[in-house]
Amino acid sequence: MQIGPFSFLDGDMSVGEGARLCGGVVFDGGLRIGAHCHIEPGVTLTRGAKTSSGAAPVVIEDRVYIGAGSVLSEGVRIGMGARIAAGTVVTRDVPPYALVSGNPAVIEGYVQSEAQGPIPELGASPQRTVGAHRCSVAGVAIYNLRRHEDLRGALCAGEFPRDIPFQPKRYFLVFDVPSSETRGEHAHRVCEQYLTCVNGSIAVVVDDGRQREEITLDHPTQGLYIPPGVWGIQYKFSSDAVLLVFASHEYDPADYIRNYSEFLAERGVSR
Structure with a gap:
């Protein structure tokens, strides 16, 4: 695990192998981070997700990328391989391999694989043959x-x-x-x-x-x-x-x- 400078991490927390949290990450509450995640600077968790209050922790599954300045609401689950664009406000669960952005977050597409990026939109058929x-x-x-x-x-x-x-x-x-x-x-x-x-x-x-x-x-x-x-x-x-x-x-x-x-x-x- 790598944690950058000026980060504030408090509360019940677990971090998987190979996860990287860049500087200025602020999490105050229950948090589960999977293996090989990458969290850019300035990502924050909204207050109120402390497990002592009975609220569910934020769960970030394996190989998730979260862009700089994003905000995660208490109790959300981000599915494996998801990609969160910079500045996104995540208020609901994110499906595996979804590409999301905006405030609040909306799904813009899905990842073809960790290496290949978005799935190409193929249409129903290259030719409309019966x-x-x-x-x-x-x-x-x-x-x-x-x-x-x-x-x-x-x-x-x-x-x-x-x-x-x-x-x-x-x-x-x-x-x-x-x-x-x-x-x-x-x-x-x-x-x-x-x-x-x-x-x-x-x-x-x-x-x-x-x-x-x-x-x-x-x-x-x-x-x-x-x-x-x-x-x-x-x-x-x-x-x-x-x-x-x-x-x-x-x-x-x-x-x-x-x-x-x-x-x-x-x-x-x-x-």
């Missing part, structure tokens, strides 16, 4: 369904399982989501999903623990197939976005993996 197009993430596929159009309007149809690779048992719609909000943030153990944005646009991040890719869904002829064992995130909702999701299984809370570290462990990925 059929399935594989992604770099294991098992994930982008579907372009056939569009039929005449003077009466346009129609798009798909059949299960001929056009979409499973027989659904459930569907749900997601809409009226504020643009700053993030949905999903989980994986399934057995359930398959097919996502299509029937109105507006959204961005979907898919992650198998080794590869991560961002896909834009912005047309009702486009769909995204997500198999079990893939972490999914939806964000950048347009104000008019309506997301339709078909699921291969009925709702089962036990099928969800909601913790990213647990997801990596089940996938056999070490970080």
Whole structure:
């Protein structure tokens, strides 16, 4: 651990191997810092997070970068590999590998890997040819369904399982989501999903623990197939976005993996 000059650290605190806290860091309260984190000068924790008062500590998971002058509110958790831009005010939990900035913090994107920076925005498909197009993430596929159009309007149809690779048992719609909000943030153990944005646009991040890719869904002829064992995130909702999701299984809370570290462990990925 390296702690720079003019830092003030008080309260219940633990710091992981290889973490670096630059000068002028002020933390007054409960704090957990993971391994190989980098915290730039002038980062502060808002008062009131002392564990003696019963408030939860701030938790910074492994390999997090926090830019100079950022402020962390009491009790927030910053997921592994996240990147916090300079001057950001973090008032809520930050998902793993998220890129956040602003006051209050909003998610601007996701990190492709520790070395590579932001995920490239690939769009739904380089060409709108009908059929399935594989992604770099294991098992994930982008579907372009056939569009039929005449003077009466346009129609798009798909059949299960001929056009979409499973027989659904459930569907749900997601809409009226504020643009700053993030949905999903989980994986399934057995359930398959097919996502299509029937109105507006959204961005979907898919992650198998080794590869991560961002896909834009912005047309009702486009769909995204997500198999079990893939972490999914939806964000950048347009104000008019309506997301339709078909699921291969009925709702089962036990099928969800909601913790990213647990997801990596089940996938056999070490970080």
